[in-house]
Amino acid sequence: MAIRVAIVGTGFMAGVHAEAWRQTPVQVVAFVARDWDQEAGAMAAKHQARLVTRLEEVLPDADVVDICTPTHLHADFTLRAAVAGKHVICEKPLALTVEEGRRMIRACRTHGVRLLVGHVLRFFPEYRAARDLVARGEVGRPAVLRLSRCAFQPRKADNWFIDPARSGGMMLDLMVHDFDFARWVAGDVVRVFARSTRDAAPQGGLDHALAILTHRDGAISHVEGSWAFPPPTFRTRFEIAGTEGLIVFDSPSAAAIVTYLHRQNGGERVEVPLPRSPLLESPYAIQLRTFTHALTGGDDPPVTAVDALAAVQIATAAIESSQRGTAIELTPPADES
Amino acid sequence: MTRLGILSVAHLHAEGYVHNIRAIPGVELVGIADDDFARGRQFAAQFGLRLFDRYEALLEQRLDGAVICAENTRHRPLVELAAGAGAHVLCEKPLATTLPDAEAAIAACRRAEVELMVAFPMRFSAPLLEVKRVLDDGSLGRIYCCNGTNQGQNPHRHRAWFVNRALAGGGALSDHTVHLVDVMRWFFGSEVSEVYAQVNEIMPSGGDVESAGLVSLRFENGSFATIDCSWSRPASYPTWGGLTLEVIGERGVISSDAFRQIFTIYPERSPGVRWDHWGSDSNQAMIEEFVAAIREHRPPRVTGWDGYRAVEVVAAAYESARRGQPVRIAAHP
Incomplete structure (x- = not known):
């Protein structure tokens, strides 16, 4: 029998996941909406799924709960799914705080369900291949990394992204990708220092942050995150320099297609930045296929819940560093499984 | 004629500066000196320059300006020497490796009433x-x-x-x-x-x-x-x-x-x-600014103080x- 999934949320990321699930044998049986509205109805209709307003209504019919809500709701839905014995797929970042993340991990362990976190960057071929090159020794021992993710500020009707109480802010929502990647490539992070326009110039309302990570073995990482660019910019970059060489990636230089169109009606309005490069299978589909494989007795996915927790720890330390103006020392979370 | 000399060619940039200086009308590159005599001899031969066996001998040539390309920790004594001989100074970056050395270099030029420029070509x-x-x-x-x-x-x-x-x-x-x-x-x-x-x-x-x-x-x-x-x-x-x-x-x-x-x-x-x-070529423009400051009796656009702050x-x-x-x-x- 096909795995049945209930998607919590009917927003942008719920739509991305629903599209990706279509490329797997998994059946989306329902969407859990905050309330009945036209957009939610349209999404459910498009994917031929039920629309409910309480998770518990669909739990009897679902094997997996896929949480695509704003971050502040991740913990509550995870705990409710776990209690009901359902596996959890949760969008990144895992949680708003390390403590909340730990609670989620503990609950899933207690109830014997999996907690798979959507650190989709690990499924982007450029990031995955670069990490594989490093793992194969192509650059030797990593010494200094530069990771950058520059986009425009999300602009939704109910713009929870820019509300730190719901998203954790740009450093948690956006930079968490690169914090995780830095750790994946160069190992645990023991010290974080960051400065952000949020704290340096709050009246400007812009989000741009520059962080310096120190890894346990001495490697250092420069991480840049931004919502200060004009739409529709989404530029990602990285370089990994080590004892034997250097890998450089720059998304504008790797653009496979560039169009030069005379604009009509001001062009398409993009609400939430998402990187795009033409691929035969989207990174989201690869991610959900890998998660499905893990849920049906296959290998563990390349990102564990503890990895996701470590990324939250680095991001929240960066936020704290920027607010306090000091470097923050970290004790990386251990895998307690 | 504006007369320049290069004090030590330890820094790689000395090679470029030779071309830069020679490209400016009315400037004479009098010669070079280096405490590493073999290095100086090789450099002088390579670029067809007159080699002086001591810095003092080069400075006795009534230089208007001295370009210092020594190793970083050796900048200070050469700045003091050049200033003492009345030559304006262009010092390779960093001006010094310690704050006392940077202060001393600035003070020496102030005392001698010569300009001190630091090589920040950017x-x-x-x-x-x-x-x-x-x-x-x-x-x-x-x-x-x-x-x-x-x-x-x-x-x-x-x-x-x-x-x-x-x-x-x-x-x-x-x-x-x-x-x-x-x-x-x-x-x-x-x-x-x-x-x-x-x-x-x-x-x-x-x-x-x-x-x-x-x-x-x-x-x-x-x-x-x-x-x-x-x-x-x-x-x-x-x-x-x-x-x-x-x-x-x-x-x-x-x-x-x-x-x-x-x-x-x-x-x-x-x-x-x-x-x-x-x-x-930003180096060319930088050397031209040094020469212009000497000729126009004014401070250069980048000073010893800029070097100090860095x-x-x-x-x-x-x-x-x-x-x-x-x-x-x-x-x-």
Whole structure:
């Protein structure tokens, strides 16, 4: 029998996941909406799924709960799914705080369900291949990394992204990708220092942050995150320099297609930045296929819940560093499984 | 005729300066001197220059200006010597490796009433001058922060003293931080008030210095910046390195690459791809400014004080790297 999934949320990321699930044998049986509205109805209709307003209504019919809500709701839905014995797929970042993340991990362990976190960057071929090159020794021992993710500020009707109480802010929502990647490539992070326009110039309302990570073995990482660019910019970059060489990636230089169109009606309005490069299978589909494989007795996915927790720890330390103006020392979370 | 001499050719830039000086009408390159006589002899022969056996002998030639390209820790005595002989001074960066040495160099020039210029060619970079113009005309609005890189190949391959702490004063951090500190001070019109830095020597430096560094700065006007000063360009990189700067402001972002004006060359035979720069030569403009300041009896556009402020940031960066916390720089009166 096909795995049945209930998607919590009917927003942008719920739509991305629903599209990706279509490329797997998994059946989306329902969407859990905050309330009945036209957009939610349209999404459910498009994917031929039920629309409910309480998770518990669909739990009897679902094997997996896929949480695509704003971050502040991740913990509550995870705990409710776990209690009901359902596996959890949760969008990144895992949680708003390390403590909340730990609670989620503990609950899933207690109830014997999996907690798979959507650190989709690990499924982007450029990031995955670069990490594989490093793992194969192509650059030797990593010494200094530069990771950058520059986009425009999300602009939704109910713009929870820019509300730190719901998203954790740009450093948690956006930079968490690169914090995780830095750790994946160069190992645990023991010290974080960051400065952000949020704290340096709050009246400007812009989000741009520059962080310096120190890894346990001495490697250092420069991480840049931004919502200060004009739409529709989404530029990602990285370089990994080590004892034997250097890998450089720059998304504008790797653009496979560039169009030069005379604009009509001001062009398409993009609400939430998402990187795009033409691929035969989207990174989201690869991610959900890998998660499905893990849920049906296959290998563990390349990102564990503890990895996701470590990324939250680095991001929240960066936020704290920027607010306090000091470097923050970290004790990386251990895998307690 | 404006008479110039080069005091020590330890720094690689001395080669370029010879061409720069010779390209200026009415300037005579009188000769060079070097305490490493073999190095001086080879350099003089290569460029057809008169070699003096002592610095004093070169300075006795009534030089209008002395260009100092010694190892970093040897700048101070040569600045003092040149100033004492009444020559205006252009000193290779960094001005010094310690604050007392930087102060002494400035004081010597003040006493002798000669100008002291520090070699910060990025002040004369055409792309960066254009960025400065955009920042000044206000099209970016208020400036919030800056992301800079000045990465390079390990200079050890060309000059061994760069990785010898006793001669260089440090590694990548002292070698590559000062250019961007100076550019940012110039762009922001504000001084650095706090410095955080982390360094490592995972990539072998070939000596006893750090080969990688990341620096975070806060400025008195509330803006902030980072600088990547790492020697993280491998031997196979198509050029020596580069300098990039992205400025984030109220109304958007301006991204600049001071050495982007290049050809990519793919040779059939030689080992690798090469980038050749075709943009304007900022060193040429810098040397011309030194000569113009001498002729017009005025201070140059980059002074010893600019050199001092950069040295101060590097000293704070080393202290921060040791302590693992940001270090404040006191405001100067």
